[in-house]
Structures are given as C-alpha cells and as structure tokens.
Amino acid sequence: EPEVTQTPSHQVTQMGQEVILRCVPISNHLYFYWYRQILGQKVEFLVSFYNNEISEKSEIFDDQFSVERPDGSNFTLKIRSTKLEDSAMYFCASRDRTHEQYFGPGTRLTVT
Amino acid sequence: AQKVTQAQTEISVVEKEDVTLDCVYETRDTTYYLFWYKQPPSGELVFLIRRNSFDEQNEISGRYSWNFQKSTSSFNFTITASQVVDSAVYFCALSEALIPGANSKLTFGKGITLSVRP
Numbered sequence: 001e002p003e004v005t006q007t008p009s010h011q012v013t014q015m016g017q018e019v020i021l022r023c024v025p026i027s028n029h030l031y032f033y034w035y036r037q038i039l040g041q042k043v044e045f046l047v048s049f050y051n052n053e054i055s056e057k058s059e060i061f062d063d064q065f066s067v068e069r070p071d072g073s074n075f076t077l078k079i080r081s082t083k084l085e086d087s088a089m090y091f092c093a094s095r096d097r098t099h100e101q102y103f104g105p106g107t108r109l110t111v112t
Numbered sequence: 113a114q115k116v117t118q119a120q121t122e123i124s125v126v127e128k129e130d131v132t133l134d135c136v137y138e139t140r141d142t143t144y145y146l147f148w149y150k151q152p153p154s155g156e157l158v159f160l161i162r163r164n165s166f167d168e169q170n171e172i173s174g175r176y177s178w179n180f181q182k183s184t185s186s187f188n189f190t191i192t193a194s195q196v197v198d199s200a201v202y203f204c205a206l207s208e209a210l211i212p213g214a215n216s217k218l219t220f221g222k223g224i225t226l227s228v229r230p
Contacts, residue, residue, distance in 0.1 A: 035218070045218065045219070048215050048217050055215050095216070101216075102159070103149075103159070105155070106155055106156060108155070
C-alpha cells in the first residue's frame with residue numbers, strides 16, 4: 001500500500017541553524033500539507049500546497065518557514081533560523097482530489 | 113472559522129470496559145468531513161474513520177463505533193470492551209469538503225489521552 005514517507009525521523013539542531021525536513025508524498029496525490037505538533041499538544045496546520053504554490057498558510061507559518069516541491073516527488077519544509085519553540089513533531093500529509101489526507105510518520109525536531 | 117472541542121483530556125478505564133470519547137465541532141460550511149485519528153505512543157497518526165456531513169448513519173467497525181449527530185454537532189467515538197492496546201491519544205478533526213480545488217486542511221481537537229489498565 002502506498003504511503004507517505006518522511007526523513008529524517010529525528011533531527012537535532014542548534015538554535016539559529018537552518019533545517020530542511022523532507023517528505024515523499026504518495027505519487028498520484030496533488031495536495032500536500034505540513035502540520036506541527038508541539039509535545040503534548042494538538043496537531044496544528046502549517047501550510048497547504050497545490051499546483052506548485054502555497055494555497056493556504058496559518059499564522060504560525062511566518063517568514064522563517066518555506067516549502068518547496070523541488071523535483072516532482074519530494075516536498076520539503078525549511079526553517080531558516082530555528083528557535084527553541086520550533087521543537088515539535090512535524091507531519092507531512094498528502095491527498096488526491098476527493099479522499100482523506102494520508103499522514104507520514106513524522107519528523108521529531110529538537111532545537112537546543 | 114472551524115473549531116473542534118474535545119472536552120475530555122484524560123480517560124482511564126479498566127480493560128473490557130466500554131469508553132466513549134466526545135467530540136463537538138463548529139463550522140459554517142454546509143458540506144464538511146469529520147475524522148478520528150489515533151496516536152499511539154510511537155507518535156504516528158493512524159486514520160480511523162471519515163464521515164461526511166450528509167451521512168448521519170452510525171458506523172460500527174469491530175469494537176469501534178461512531179455516533180454522528182448533526183443536530184448537536186457531535187461526532188462521538190465508542191470503544192467497546194477496551195483493550196490495553198487501545199491506550200493512545202485520540203484526535204477528532206474537521207475539514208471542509210474534499211472536492212477538487214478545496215484546500216481541505218484539517219482542524220484538530222486537543223486530543224483525549226486514553227489509558228486502558230489491565
């Protein structure tokens with residue numbers, strides 16, 4: 001069964017460093033999402049991406065964040081200068097036109 | 113704006129008890145979808161069910177059942193004869209219609225931590 005994959009599973013970085021979280025969505029899916037879950041809290045929407053552009057972003061998704069679909073298979077989330085409060089689990093999701101989102105296993109980001 | 117409220121934060125039951133997890137939602141959309149996800153200690157999000165706003169039939173899947181009541185904007189989840197493996201965080205979520213062109217981001221509730229003791 002096709003699945004969404006994410007790498008790395010755990011990333012540790014120092015405050016101020018740039019990180020790139022990678023996702024490979026399911027191949028025939030058209031809509032892509034990033035969500036964030038701070039430890040012990042709810043899952044929050046960050047950004048959605050369709051037709052090679054951002055379709056919606058939340059207020060969390062400020063200028064420090066960017067997304068890209070560089071090669072037709074990967075979908076990346078970049079955080080330019082990480083802060084302590086960026087420590088969270090980041091989930092990628094994708095969907096086709098009419099079905100629910102399929103989530104990846106998540107990347108745990110720890111900013112020290 | 114969409115909102116999902118899971119008023120229960122933690123529930124603890126003894127194995128074989130039945131347990132109901134509550135979910136109340138708010139939306140201005142006339143067409144929308146409701147979901148339940150399970151998050152075990154390993155951290156991944158496991159899809160359990162999707163229900164659209166036009167289908168108020170209750171659903172049963174093994175030990176799981178869901179009660180959707182549009183009149184009270186609720187979508188409750190019952191686990192019958194709970195097992196230790198059911199211990200997890202359970203999230204209710206809401207999205208607009210899953211149609212081409214719709215963003216359909218998910219709005220999650222805060223989750224309910226279910227502990228099932230042997």
